[in-house]
Amino acid sequence: MKLKLHVWRQKGPNAPGKMETYDADHVSPDQSFLEMLDEVNEVLVKEGKDPIAFDHDCREGICGMCSQVINGVPHGGQDRTTVCQLHMRSFKDGDEIFIEPWKARAFPVIKDLAVDRGAYDRIIQAGGYTSCHTGGVSDGNAILIGKDAADYAMDAAECIGCGACAASCPNSSAMLFTSAKVAQLAVLPQGAVEAKRRVNAMLEEAQACGFGNCTNHYECQAACPKGINVKFIAKLNREYIKALLP
Amino acid sequence: MQVTQSSVGRKIIMAVTGAMLIAFICVHLLGNLSVFAGSAAINAYAQKLHSLGPVVWIFRLVMLGVFAIHIIFGIQLTIENKAATPDKNVQIKRLKTGFAAETMVVSGLVLLAFVVYHLLHFTVRVTNPEIYVPIEGGHGMVDVFVMVTQGFQQLFAVLLYVIGMGFLFLHVSHGFQSMFQTYGLSNDRTLPVMVNVSKLVGVVLLAGYASIPLLIILGIVR
Ligand code: FES
Numbered sequence: 001m002k003l004k005l006h007v008w009r010q011k012g013p014n015a016p017g018k019m020e021t022y023d024a025d026h027v028s029p030d031q032s033f034l035e036m037l038d039e040v041n042e043v044l045v046k047e048g049k050d051p052i053a054f055d056h057d058c059r060e061g062i063c064g065m066c067s068q069v070i071n072g073v074p075h076g077g078q079d080r081t082t083v084c085q086l087h088m089r090s091f092k093d094g095d096e097i098f099i100e101p102w103k104a105r106a107f108p109v110i111k112d113l114a115v116d117r118g119a120y121d122r123i124i125q126a127g128g129y130t131s132c133h134t135g136g137v138s139d140g141n142a143i144l145i146g147k148d149a150a151d152y153a154m155d156a157a158e159c160i161g162c163g164a165c166a167a168s169c170p171n172s173s174a175m176l177f178t179s180a181k182v183a184q185l186a187v188l189p190q191g192a193v194e195a196k197r198r199v200n201a202m203l204e205e206a207q208a209c210g211f212g213n214c215t216n217h218y219e220c221q222a223a224c225p226k227g228i229n230v231k232f233i234a235k236l237n238r239e240y241i242k243a244l245l246p
Numbered sequence: 247m248q249v250t251q252s253s254v255g256r257k258i259i260m261a262v263t264g265a266m267l268i269a270f271i272c273v274h275l276l277g278n279l280s281v282f283a284g285s286a287a288i289n290a291y292a293q294k295l296h297s298l299g300p301v302v303w304i305f306r307l308v309m310l311g312v313f314a315i316h317i318i319f320g321i322q323l324t325i326e327n328k329a330a331t332p333d334k335n336v337q338i339k340r341l342k343t344g345f346a347a348e349t350m351v352v353s354g355l356v357l358l359a360f361v362v363y364h365l366l367h368f369t370v371r372v373t374n375p376e377i378y379v380p381i382e383g384g385h386g387m388v389d390v391f392v393m394v395t396q397g398f399q400q401l402f403a404v405l406l407y408v409i410g411m412g413f414l415f416l417h418v419s420h421g422f423q424s425m426f427q428t429y430g431l432s433n434d435r436t437l438p439v440m441v442n443v444s445k446l447v448g449v450v451l452l453a454g455y456a457s458i459p460l461l462i463i464l465g466i467v468r
Contacts, residue, residue: 069335073341098336103335106330172330211330213326214254216347217342222341230427238430240252240254
């Protein structure tokens with residue numbers, strides 16, 4: 001099939017960017033979105049032009065590197081699907097597709113579609129860990145954890161840190177990402193010890209990174225390729241209130 | 247970090263002050279509906295409030311403070327949120343959020359303007375001198391029934407009230423459920439229910455408040 005692509009091109013972090021139009025004339029419905037872009041880039045390289053820079057790594061939906069806003073929605077808006085797992089069969093011949101980078105003050109554009117998502121790393125560094133010794137592999141089973149808590153923590157841990165929550169948020173808030181880690185660790189005995197310090201430290205770091213404030217749009221959950229639930233934000237709010245109490 | 251600076255801290259302040267404002271709005275509506283019970287009922291209600299003297303003034307000052315805090319933090323948070331996305335995408339498609347949630351600051355500011363008008367109209371009583379007539383044996387008190395029923399003979403005033411309440415519907419339909427999420431009282435089962443309850447609360451407030459000017463101008467209540 002033939003597609004018309006409108007792609008955000010920006011030479012560098014401080015260069016002005018703009019949308020440019022490319023034709024993709026030999027797109028197979030079996031290709032992934034990134035494979036389609038690879039082919040467009042091959043043509044650009046052959047023509048001696050600058051290929052479109054975009055992030056990717058695992059291409060199987062687990063690393064969270066592929067960060068593109070497709071037709072106005074991070075990851076394209078297909079339920080629980082990353083860009084790399086989005087297939088061209090979900091588009092029609094003759095479609096026009098808009099491809100843009102994450103846009104948030106905290107995610108500066110490096111080039112074209114590639115953005116610096118280091119802010120999420122800094123939020124994790126601020127408190128998204130446990131500092132007690134958890135022992136070797138066998139010790140993992142030494143502390144019994146109820147199935148409810150284990151499942152809850154696992155659901156929160158599904159977050160791949162791709163940045164779609166902040167990119168989809170009208171306020172560019174990183175609350176879903178922050179809350180997933182806060183909630184995951186707060187329900188586990190190894191993490192609960194530092195729960196109070198963690199929630200404050202991670203929230204302060206998110207603010208310092210320049211993310212906005214959550215106003216309960218719930219847009220993040222809809223855009224999240226892992227379906228992380230906004231119930232974790234409610235949990236973060238509870239953890240914040242608990243940390244205020246003596 | 248201080249609660250008044252923290253992202254979630256200020257969200258909780260918005261929710262607490264919002265809860266107080268909604269509680270006030272509900273009680274105020276119940277009081278106002280006494281206009282349907284006739285002149286004696288609403289004037290008795292007004293006199294009762296009047297007889298509380300300083301208590302009413304303390305209550306008014308507290309509500310004013312709550313209102314001011316809600317507005318100031320609301321504006322401050324909105325400015326920060328706008329600054330968090332300096333350049334927007336060319337294409338933006340929202341999957342979940344809606345008009346009410348995206349226009350909270352607008353509906354809020356319209357409500358502020360409405361409250362100022364409403365206070366001048368019925369509390370300070372300066373906008374329409376002809377409707378403020380003293381009640382017999384009321385020691386200079388205004389006949390509230392006459393004030394309201396005469397005040398709502400004017401199409402312009404009725405329109406302002408109904409439109410104002412439309413914005414109240416918008417604001418509450420997002421704000422009510424938002425409050426529960428902010429307190430951490432929502433989960434994946436209750437949130438979808440609360441989203442609908444929130445719209446219902448908005449509709450009930452809109453219907454309740456708008457019914458007063460509408461039934462009066464239609465001549466059903468006189
Ligand atoms: S490239 Fe790893 S999630 Fe898409």
